[in-house]
Amino acid sequence: MCLLEKFDDLTKRFKAEFEEIIEGERAKLKAEMEAFEAEKEMMKALDVSDDDIIFLNVGGQKYTTTRSTLCQVEGSLLAAMFSGRWESKLKRDQDGVVFFDFNPHYFGYVMDYLRAKRIATLENPAPLPKVPGDQMKNFNNLVEYLDLKDELGRTEPTEVMTGEKFSSRSSGVNLQEDGKVAVNDSAIGLRYVLGENVYHQGIVRHKLKLESFENNYWIMVGMVKADVVPKGNGSCRWPGSNGWSLGENGQVYTNGAVTYNESLKKLSKQGDTVELVLDCNTGKLSLHLPTGQQFHINIPKSQTWRLHVNLYGANDRIRIMEVLQT
Numbered sequence: 001m002c003l004l005e006k007f008d009d010l011t012k013r014f015k016a017e018f019e020e021i022i023e024g025e026r027a028k029l030k031a032e033m034e035a036f037e038a039e040k041e042m043m044k045a046l047d048v049s050d051d052d053i054i055f056l057n058v059g060g061q062k063y064t065t066t067r068s069t070l071c072q073v074e075g076s077l078l079a080a081m082f083s084g085r086w087e088s089k090l091k092r093d094q095d096g097v098v099f100f101d102f103n104p105h106y107f108g109y110v111m112d113y114l115r116a117k118r119i120a121t122l123e124n125p126a127p128l129p130k131v132p133g134d135q136m137k138n139f140n141n142l143v144e145y146l147d148l149k150d151e152l153g154r155t156e157p158t159e160v161m162t163g164e165k166f167s168s169r170s171s172g173v174n175l176q177e178d179g180k181v182a183v184n185d186s187a188i189g190l191r192y193v194l195g196e197n198v199y200h201q202g203i204v205r206h207k208l209k210l211e212s213f214e215n216n217y218w219i220m221v222g223m224v225k226a227d228v229v230p231k232g233n234g235s236c237r238w239p240g241s242n243g244w245s246l247g248e249n250g251q252v253y254t255n256g257a258v259t260y261n262e263s264l265k266k267l268s269k270q271g272d273t274v275e276l277v278l279d280c281n282t283g284k285l286s287l288h289l290p291t292g293q294q295f296h297i298n299i300p301k302s303q304t305w306r307l308h309v310n311l312y313g314a315n316d317r318i319r320i321m322e323v324l325q326t
Contacts, residue, residue, distance in 0.1 A: 284297070
């Protein structure tokens with residue numbers, strides 16, 4: 001190889017090595033710049049105040065609160081979102097307000113709790129939300145998503161007053177006081193009356209008062225499948241009918257079939273208020289008497305039910321006192 005060729009070869013090798021060094025330095029410089037920008041963003045994040053006003057759009061409903069209210073539960077998703085480091089990356093609506101695609105009704109329970117927590121003390125802790133039983137699943141899903149389970153996972157479903165009245169009835173039954181009271185005819189005979197509401201989830205408690213009960217002889221109270229088509233006035237024997245006869249008899253009706261329970265006889269009388277408890281979740285119907293005694297029937301799950309009363313005595317009269325649902 002001549003001297004000139006050797007020189008060209010050395011030049012090429014030197015050039016390749018130089019370019020490799022330049023690329024390495026360039027990559028190093030780029031990494032340093034990215035780290036610098038990240039540090040700048042972090043420094044910006046620190047430039048926030050607990051008193052900052054935060055505007056939220058939750059499913060179309062607007063909320064105004066403070067940063068400290070949202071961030072007070074350490075480790076929660078809200079605390080991370082509003083620490084100041086990530087707000088530039090949060091989804092926003094057309095007005096630039098932070099947007100959450102949550103049901104605002106359930107988020108409202110969370111906000112009420114967080115606001116109460118801000119002013120709570122050891123002597124007066126923040127009360128847990130009162131969430132109706134049929135809303136608990138959706139509320140708990142949101143709580144878990146927001147990493148607030150340790151704070152709000154103890155929330156118990158609350159009982160809410162449910163409007164109920166008698167509606168469907170056989171001939172010979174009169175409805176009074178906007179359906180709150182059912183009165184049998186002046187002649188003795190079986191006659192049915194059904195509640196208006198259909199129940200398919202949660203726990204429902206009906207309190208019924210025996211305002212008039214001829215000779216304390218026979219009134220049947222219970223539940224019937226909502227899709228049952230009435231067949232005659234002897235509704236206690238309908239398929240899908242479940243309940244108990246009150247008074248002198250001790251009859252128990254399970255899906256329309258009758259058995260006898262001696263311990264049920266003569267436990268109820270005129271003026272008593274009895275309670276029916278329908279637990280749709282576990283498939284159980286219960287009768288609670290003023291004596292403190294309780295009776296239970298297992299019923300099918302995943303069914304729909306209506307309040308069911310069958311009257312017999314002349315002028316027997318029953319009133320819906322209240323209905324609570326969880």
